[in-house]
Amino acid sequence: MSAKPDTWMPLVIGDYLKDTSRLTTEQHGAYLLLIMAYWTDGPPPDEDDELASITRLGAREWKRQRAKLVRFFRVEDGVWRHKRVDQELDRWAEKKAQYIARAAAGGRAKAAKSTRGGASSMLEEAKTLAPQPASREVRTPNGVHTLSDEGSSFLGPSEVRQAFVAELGEAWCRSYLDHCGWQDVPERALIPATATAGRKIVNEARPVLKKLSLSVLERAA
Numbered sequence: 001m002s003a004k005p006d007t008w009m010p011l012v013i014g015d016y017l018k019d020t021s022r023l024t025t026e027q028h029g030a031y032l033l034l035i036m037a038y039w040t041d042g043p044p045p046d047e048d049d050e051l052a053s054i055t056r057l058g059a060r061e062w063k064r065q066r067a068k069l070v071r072f073f074r075v076e077d078g079v080w081r082h083k084r085v086d087q088e089l090d091r092w093a094e095k096k097a098q099y100i101a102r103a104a105a106g107g108r109a110k111a112a113k114s115t116r117g118g119a120s121s122m123l124e125e126a127k128t129l130a131p132q133p134a135s136r137e138v139r140t141p142n143g144v145h146t147l148s149d150e151g152s153s154f155l156g157p158s159e160v161r162q163a164f165v166a167e168l169g170e171a172w173c174r175s176y177l178d179h180c181g182w183q184d185v186p187e188r189a190l191i192p193a194t195a196t197a198g199r200k201i202v203n204e205a206r207p208v209l210k211k212l213s214l215s216v217l218e219r220a221a
Helices: 013-019 025-041 048-055 059-072 083-129 158-168 170-177 195-204 206-212
Strands: 074-076 079-081 181-183 189-191
Touching: 025 048, 025 059, 025 083, 048 059, 158 170, 158 206, 170 195, 195 206
Parallel strands: none
Antiparallel strands: 074 079, 181 189
């Protein structure tokens, strides 16, 4: 027995009644108190005062009942040993050790899973929060990737280019807008090919940018 048992104690009623058929009611009570004390505190010492205290009997009554009760035990090394209780205690200790081992293994597995899940969540969050590369294609409503305008090289939505054409003309768009990269997330933005083109767009296309809620980035995010 490597650890103190819980307060629960197994009692096989059939075996108990078979072994104690000749006990009186008082002796039953004393015997049960002895094995319960054994279960929780270990073998009781072979001391009449202590045994009388465990069985709730007076000193004289205990001495009268001792001879009948000691038959269920063996007196060894100064204590009362009980074979069946020792077996149950060993069984309990083994089961508890197995339970602790399983719980520890389950805890390690859960911690490892949590760590992997946490790492995956952090990765997904980083992907969501990090600026995304500029789009080189436009995704249409049906999910197909295509260029925005036939005959133009602008990579953003066709309605964006149309708004710029309406404000600044086709030639201006071919010179400055069509060379821009396009970004959808985290915000819709133009990525000019050069710093000079970026300043040109900001200075000359400010009304269109504001109308379309577009940003102008210095480089691809």
